[in-house]
Amino acid sequence: MQRDTSQRRAIRRALEDAGRPLGALEVLEASKSAAPGLGIATVYRNIKALLKGGDISEVALPGEPPRYEAAGKDHHHHFRCERCEKVYELGGACLPDLKNALPRGFRATGHEVLVHGVCAACARKR
Amino acid sequence: MQRDTSQRRAIRRALEDAGRPLGALEVLEASKSAAPGLGIATVYRNIKALLKGGDISEVALPGEPPRYEAAGKDHHHHFRCERCEKVYELGGACLPDLKNALPRGFRATGHEVLVHGVCAACARKR
DNA sequence: CCAGATATGATATTGTATTATCATTATCAA
DNA sequence: TTGATAATGATAATACAATATCATATCTGG
Numbered sequence: 382m383q384r385d386t387s388q389r390r391a392i393r394r395a396l397e398d399a400g401r402p403l404g405a406l407e408v409l410e411a412s413k414s415a416a417p418g419l420g421i422a423t424v425y426r427n428i429k430a431l432l433k434g435g436d437i438s439e440v441a442l443p444g445e446p447p448r449y450e451a452a453g454k455d456h457h458h459h460f461r462c463e464r465c466e467k468v469y470e471l472g473g474a475c476l477p478d479l480k481n482a483l484p485r486g487f488r489a490t491g492h493e494v495l496v497h498g499v500c501a502a503c504a505r506k507r
Numbered sequence: 508m509q510r511d512t513s514q515r516r517a518i519r520r521a522l523e524d525a526g527r528p529l530g531a532l533e534v535l536e537a538s539k540s541a542a543p544g545l546g547i548a549t550v551y552r553n554i555k556a557l558l559k560g561g562d563i564s565e566v567a568l569p570g571e572p573p574r575y576e577a578a579g580k581d582h583h584h585h586f587r588c589e590r591c592e593k594v595y596e597l598g599g600a601c602l603p604d605l606k607n608a609l610p611r612g613f614r615a616t617g618h619e620v621l622v623h624g625v626c627a628a629c630a631r632k633r
Numbered sequence: 634c635c636a637g638a639t640a641t642g643a644t645a646t647t648g649t650a651t652t653a654t655c656a657t658t659a660t661c662a663a
Numbered sequence: 664t665t666g667a668t669a670a671t672g673a674t675a676a677t678a679c680a681a682t683a684t685c686a687t688a689t690c691t692g693g
């Protein structure tokens with residue numbers, strides 16, 4: 382049976398509270414205060430378990446390792462800051478006529494949008 | 508000085524003629540008829556040289572190694588077939604109001620869209 | 634509280650894409 | 664044609680994220 386450990390709680394909580402997708406190392410950092418001594422292997426193990434349990438979902442990004450966010454959100458897109466490399470969640474505004482742009486015979490089942498630029502925090506700095 | 512070899516010609520030509528972004532192994536395959544015995548190291552070397560020379564550009568994809576396409580095209584998006592895993596180029600149709608969806612203080616410098624589904628060739632098969 | 638099972642942390646290992654090495658081959662200016 | 668040297672192919676080495684291993688620590692049902 383699945384046990385209730387402080388590490389598991391800390392990791393789940395970090396992902397729920399982040400409000401944005403976190404990578405494995407970000408999860409490690411965010412969980413350390415609640416679970417001192419936490420190791421990266423445990424982070425990976427629990428990310429996998431949370432994925433399997435449907436608690437979080439994977440956010441695949443071009444050219445870098447995946448991030449993870451709380452599951453069950455409405456369809457949305459992401460923003461990646463090119464300075465701090467954090468990924469943020471964008472509000473739902475979506476593109477309705479993507480299908481019209483498809484070549485004949487192609488069938489779309491989904492899409493991903495990644496906007497990049499500078500986030501508010503970094504824009505403030507310089 | 509840069510020399511003109513059959514391998515280099517074959518690789519450049521494969522990327523120009525493909526009409527869609529190719530990964531390193533796809534480049535190898537597509538170039539073999541024009542350059543028998545071609546090795547993967549040479550493919551990587553020439554991809555890098557073509558990138559530096561501005562002849563091709565990199566197409567980064569979520570969760571997989573990059574593809575490369577002829578440079579200088581108008582802004583466009585990509586389609587990835589989930590059966591054959593080929594990536595196709597989509598016509599220009601773009602999303603004008605992405606900026607409106609940005610949180611206060613965020614500044615966008617660009618975006619990428621990846622549509623996924625089944626390409627015409629695979630849809631025909633089954 | 635205890636015993637057995639699960640989880641953890643440290644680290645070794647794997648898997649995969651890319652780059653470096655090096656002996657050999659091919660290009661090209663003179 | 665030829666000599667200097669850039670390019671090639673085979674493969675070893677690297678980089679990196681993710682997983683496996685294993686001794687130890689921690690849960691939890693009884």
